[in-house]
Amino acid sequence: MNSPDLHASMSPTRPIRPTRLPGPAGPVILALFAAAVLVDLGSLLLGAETGHRIAKPLLMPLLAAYTAVRGGPRLxxxxxxxxxxxxxxxxxxxxxxxxxxxxxxxxxxxxYLVLFGRGGTPRWLGPLYAVLLVAALVLLWPGLPAELRVPVAAYATLLTVMAWRAAVVGPLAAAGGALFLVSDLIIAIDVAEMPQPPATDFWIMFLYSMGQLLLMLGLLARHRTRRSG
Structure with a gap:
């Protein structure tokens, strides 16, 4: 006989119990994340490839650790x-x-889409993102390598839907989804060998890091509100 508690413990959206670490673990982890972001961005501006290769892989594990410490959803x-x-x-x-x-x-x-759940977004937001997606694909398509066109189009569609649906969570997550989308758009421009903005890698990582941070903070804030309610 299956226990309801067993099923609940296996649910990917079930909160993680806050890890009991000595001291203010959450702020320390966020400080380490900020330091890693600064090292990564500084390395990109200075052309220090080694610093970028060391700092970049630290960013998301630190945000994941912060989520776990704060008892956020497993997903x-x-x-x-x-x-x-x-x-x-x-x-x-x-x-x-x-x-x-x-x-x-x-x-x-x-x-992220599973975490966002159901709910309405501003009526103008869906058409806006749809127009941006179509315009981006029309502009990028000729410059994309033939073998990457379909995967990039599929990924771009999924990313755009994620950015649109992030508004369900609130302003923080909505901003995070938008920044994530812009970051990946710059990458696609690079892949399509179109004219690049100055300091391309810097802006990609800055927008991506802030996008993931805001998505995480928005989802954690909603999670805390639901638990307290």
């Missing part, structure tokens, strides 16, 4: 760690690594 930890997988694979210039990294991010977006 949020999974989404962040899937982002870490994407980060690691995208450190390589190989096409296969790009596809695997994009796939890891895509599964992370699915996790």
């Amino acid at each position: 949020l930890v999974c989404a962040l760690l899937l982002g870490w997988g994407g980060d690691v694979f995208l450190l390589s210039d190989a096409d296969w690594a790009f596809l695997v990294g994009m796939g890891s991010f895509a599964v992370g977006h699915v996790c």
Whole structure:
């Protein structure tokens, strides 16, 4: 006979019990995340590739650790760690690594969509994101390598839906989804070999890091509100 408690404990959206660590673990982890972001961005501006390769893989595990310490949903930890997988694979210039990294991010977006749940978004937001998606694909399509066109289009659609649905959670998550989308759009512009903005890698990582941070904070804030209610 299956126990309801057993099923609940296996649920990916079940909160994680806050880890009992000595001292203010949450603020310390966020401080480490901020330090890793600064090292990563500084390394990109200075052209210090080693610093970037060391700092970048630390970002999402630190956010995942913060989520766990704060007793956040397990699925949020999974989404962040899937982002870490994407980060690691995208450190390589190989096409296969790009596809695997994009796939890891895509599964992370699915996790986010499950976390967002049901609920309405502003009526104008869906059409706005739809227009942005179509315009981006029309502009990027000719410059994309033939073997990447379909995967990039599928990923872009999923990412756009994630950014749109993030508004269900609240302003923080909505802003995080939008920043994540812009970050990946810059990557797609690079892949399509279109004109790049100055300090491209810097802006990609800045927007991505802030996007993931805001998504996490928005989901944790809603989670705390629901638990207290």
